[in-house]
Amino acid sequence: MKKILVVIGMFAVVAGVIWASRAWNTWQVNARTAKFNEDVENLFIGLQKFKETVGAYPLGSNSDVAKALKGNNSKNVIILVGRKNELNEKGEIVDPWGTPLRIYFSDNGVLIRSAGPNRRFDDSTVMEADDFIRSN
Numbered sequence: 001m002k003k004i005l006v007v008i009g010m011f012a013v014v015a016g017v018i019w020a021s022r023a024w025n026t027w028q029v030n031a032r033t034a035k036f037n038e039d040v041e042n043l044f045i046g047l048q049k050f051k052e053t054v055g056a057y058p059l060g061s062n063s064d065v066a067k068a069l070k071g072n073n074s075k076n077v078i079i080l081v082g083r084k085n086e087l088n089e090k091g092e093i094v095d096p097w098g099t100p101l102r103i104y105f106s107d108n109g110v111l112i113r114s115a116g117p118n119r120r121f122d123d124s125t126v127m128e129a130d131d132f133i134r135s136n
Contacts, residue, residue: 032096032117036132039086040112043093044136046081047110053077057105062092065103095132111135 046069051057054075058068066087071078087093092100095114102113102121115121116130123129 033132035096036114037134039096040114040134042081043112044110044134046079048136050077050079053079057110062100062103063090066091066093109136 047057047065050069050073054068054073054077058065058073060068069079069081086096086098088098088100090100093103094100095116097115097117097119099115099119104111104113112134113121114132116132118128118130122131
């Protein structure tokens, strides 16, 4: 009887550890997703202010966009984008998972894409795709 109680206790401890690790992972993903959404909203506002001030959205790569927002533009205007955006060593704006954002411009809008928690850009046919795509 004592052995059965020990085995049941061990199963309960293992189940508790598994549950706690899944809850922790879910909490982290939710926190990073919320941070991504807030950062993207701030970036949209900054890019719109840039367009209104300079006359067009910044051109070039992710790092070119970051430089333009920091004042490397035709009018030398610095656009503050909420709190400090995360930049990698190449000067690219990154998502909460550390992957550079992909930023696309059209005449009247911006599309921002994050690779998400798996840190790779998936196409929409992949079952485990977790990319985030936002547009203004």
